Amino acid sequence: MAKVETKTSLAKGDLRDVLREMLLIRRFEEKVEERFRAGELPGFLHVAIGQEACAVGVCRALEDGDIIASTHRAHGHTLAKGTHPNELMAELYGKAEGCSHGYGGSMHLYDVERGNMGANAVIGGGLPHVTGAALAFKMRGEPRVALAFFGDGATNIGTFHEALNLAQLWKVPAVFVLEDNHWAESTPESQHSPIRDLSDRAKAFGMKALKADGQDVEAVYKTTRQALDYARSGKGPVFVHLDCVRLHGHYIGDPQVYRDKDEARKLAETRDPITLLREKLAVSDEEFDELDAEVTEIVEASVDFAKNGTDPAPEDALKNIYA
């Protein structure tokens, strides 16, 4: 494979598409919340409402052949990495047409063909896989990068430390993207981490660290680009710190008794990444409504698709255990 040409920033036309994609993710997750509340969706679900710029900005920056590992909060990453909303929604409904064929659910979304190596319901669980995948790329001389998403809470677990340390020691082409929404479930960052700037975590490994406003999709894109270029060029892994916000609860149904109601409201008013981009692009109400209608239709269709999907047979549960 030849080295792919690098785009360092998004063109205006791209940005309109980015807005559409972020809106699609937003509407998709709102729909998921609605369907969960209606009692239609089993399992534990976590939406990333407010973090759409991270998912889209990062995934846009990836090249073909690059792979990602995601977390329990995976819908946005999954859509941004190219999985069709139908397949994602079908998975949430536990259907055979789902992106994990009904075996995974919201916390275990996969789309291997599209380079999505999977959500992970164990905090930190996917981080060493990214180190190992990047090692494989390096050993085979492929110009590919492996990228992991994780949260601020995840920086406290030993797996994080070991996986990043190993990646730096081996100088593998990996990028570690911290989506710092300042909450780990009900625990605010001040209560789960002794440091106030989580970029400092990278110092323990001497890893190159970059930082961006996770609500600004252009900044996310640019920073990720920079990180990918660095990693792809063989200089070693990069830690990318995205400062972002979680507008809703930890899980769908979370009453958030632990959180000041005003905080989320204020964040929604001032830091909603969709509003910010919309203002930057000066999208008119009409244009926005058009976009909205378009993505809403896609989301509605995904629900139809999912509901009309095939329930796995009970005995299917005995398949796919061994290769």
Next chain:
Amino acid sequence: MAKVETKTSLAKGDLRDVLREMLLIRRFEEKVEERFRAGELPGFLHVAIGQEACAVGVCRALEDGDIIASTHRAHGHTLAKGTHPNELMAELYGKAEGCSHGYGGSMHLYDVERGNMGANAVIGGGLPHVTGAALAFKMRGEPRVALAFFGDGATNIGTFHEALNLAQLWKVPAVFVLEDNHWAESTPESQHSPIRDLSDRAKAFGMKALKADGQDVEAVYKTTRQALDYARSGKGPVFVHLDCVRLHGHYIGDPQVYRDKDEARKLAETRDPITLLREKLAVSDEEFDELDAEVTEIVEASVDFAKNGTDPAPEDALKNIYA
């Protein structure tokens, strides 16, 4: 308990005693090597020849009531924390009179009465115990400090990261002493850690870090004192980085095929902590020989004691499993 008065440095008389103690540890471990080679000692044994200043300097700085957790390389720490050579040697011979009554062996030395909560054969295994012990002291308002020894290799394991992070978050009175001998078994530091100054590990937690020449027992003492005072005063844990040398193999019998023969020889010539202290104190040959004879006698006696010790009955193996 009232706050104990602080001695910030060792008096001249103390230093002579320190030399004697370091020499005792040295002769003890040389004897252990000899007895192992003679086939008398079972198990896996690791001597800390070259690291005596760390053990003695640190343990001298502790107050009554302070506790330590040690590692697989524990003979020096154990003697320095006050266990009688007889009891230690008896343990290595697997005798009931041993400090772990024959249940532990070289990698599991305990002397709880003297505040030694134990060696640990799992790298990093004792670090969270120190965090927890310090938490207990803090919760009960006791002016005690819990101190952990660990090696450079241990800074790569998740347990290290989690335990230190938690200690800092909770601001418990703990001191984490890194004995950086630049080897983890056969693996040189450059091959096991991506950073060249392991003090940087503390930055991930925002933990106060101090550094000292681990071959200079006075420096070790002073630095540990400083760390203990800080921790005891309620300001939080401290990371103490001691730069030291491993003069012998990783384990007794290690042919060290992985190591340049010259390296250890040169280190023995220039950085032997006993030679350094002896020169500093200008101890004459006669004085030194006298000291040597004195400690050698103690060591010889410990072998006699151990050999004349009681073998546990086989069925004793079914005791002490539950309280």
Next chain:
Amino acid sequence: MPELSYREAVRDALATAMRQDDGVFILGEDIAEMGGSMGVTSGMLEEFGSERVRNTPISEMALAGAAIGAAMQGMRPVAEIMYEDFMTLAAEQVVNQAAKLRYMSGGQLTVPVVFRTQGGAGWSPGAQHAQQLEAWFVHIPGLKVVFASTPEDVRGLLWSSIYDDNPVVFFEHRTLYGIKGEVPEKIEPIPIGKARVHREGEDVTVIATGRLVHESLKAAEEAEKQGVSVEVVDPRTLQPLDEETLVASVKKTNRAVVAHEAVTRMGFGAEVASVIQYQAFDWLDAPIERVGAKFAPLPFAPVMEQFIVPHSDDVLAAIMRTVGRNGD
């Protein structure tokens, strides 16, 4: 007698111990403001404050290890591991440290720590949030292992676990938190190592744990209708195991079924079956039946999830298989 839910019963044991004893405290992820992922510790922060109801970062290994360290210094910590699957992350501390410290020190150390955890299928959380791993800890000398199935048992056994001087791994089942039951006015400790006979019977003994106790009681009623008299016994503590009660029951009924939600292969039922075939060999009229999850990780889709884990009809089928055999 007051009625408590299983959830409230756990909380009552914790809170009562914390009221009477400064050395008892709880730590775990999101146990404070949020009251834990299952709401078990809800309200305790308000009563006991953040020093004793201690939120931890996501650090299963260190929180387990810190609890061990505090226990070694005379405290009685109760650590919550949010999901049983994450016991894998704390395994080193529980298995190589807590279980062995007393032994390795030749009896010098005492480690009175409790590791509470919960799991279970039923809500489609998928393969990483529902497996049952109690068998692992039964294999480790130095640990006690408890798995209670009723409000009364969970309260009395948690109480005993907190005051036991040994490390206890304490399993709760997610789908049981809501069930209600009568409990004594004042907490009565339940001895660790005593099985509970839930129902007497003549034809077959069902030995069940956790959720399967309830499924087995249902199956027993159904069997009764079909003329089969079933004894249902819950060992409650898997380590130590009340072999005497289990064996005596089988010697009476001559037939045994062992039932749990964990995977059958190498599950706790294997140990029970081995003990019974050994000690009651001449009394057995039929092979011992094992009922457990089929050999698969837990799938997401509810229809598959329910297929994998056992229910009362699986227990009933096993009962019928065993009584269908001719005795000799």
Next chain:
Amino acid sequence: MPELSYREAVRDALATAMRQDDGVFILGEDIAEMGGSMGVTSGMLEEFGSERVRNTPISEMALAGAAIGAAMQGMRPVAEIMYEDFMTLAAEQVVNQAAKLRYMSGGQLTVPVVFRTQGGAGWSPGAQHAQQLEAWFVHIPGLKVVFASTPEDVRGLLWSSIYDDNPVVFFEHRTLYGIKGEVPEKIEPIPIGKARVHREGEDVTVIATGRLVHESLKAAEEAEKQGVSVEVVDPRTLQPLDEETLVASVKKTNRAVVAHEAVTRMGFGAEVASVIQYQAFDWLDAPIERVGAKFAPLPFAPVMEQFIVPHSDDVLAAIMRTVGRNGD
């Protein structure tokens, strides 16, 4: 046929696979210059270089996880976990990740990774360097579990494990590294899931793994002298388990002893005993005997250590107990 030690046989499988296949590589602590703590990979650095004979920092979790990640990208890594006790540190990755990734992805992922580890009593390493934990992994759907006892088996089975498309936990026993045995000139893969009958006999079947295979063969010879004919079978792979061969043997001899070094309680023998009592119930003339370590952590003092783990005389005693029972 050439003769190899068990150690050389492991090395031969690794090196031969690495010669023929660029995707195979090994990683672990101190496996390079030092050749591993047991000398298994000695000399391999020189032949294959440090990219493919990869020393890792002390990070069991990440090295296991990195191996998984590389396997997901089409490599065939063999990760060495220095001591079985440290599998506790890698447990999350092995159990929640490697075992379940294929399943959770609905069959999209393939994880052809091998976790090699070793353990065993005999050298007085104490409680944290000698326990046998194979039973844990038998309980986990998605894993294969191998435990070989001879040079020929260890080579052929490691070969099959490397080329198996599933995660394999591969146990070696420390005290066996030095034993020698004949092996085929060219490596012949041994199917995973096939037991090996080491010795045919008529009166009792001993099913043994690891070091206990050799102890059982010794016991069988001794029993022979006393007029008892013993069949010795090594399952070799604990998951999948060759139930057919085991059950057929017991149906022939009507008596069974299961022997391993791990703690008896909840050990692999419990599963084997449960399977046999179920499938060969009407053939059994005596309860199935289990031989394993007594219920204690491993003590240091050799006299205590040897007391805890089983030897040939324990197997012999079990054989004699079982033939001492009257059949019915």
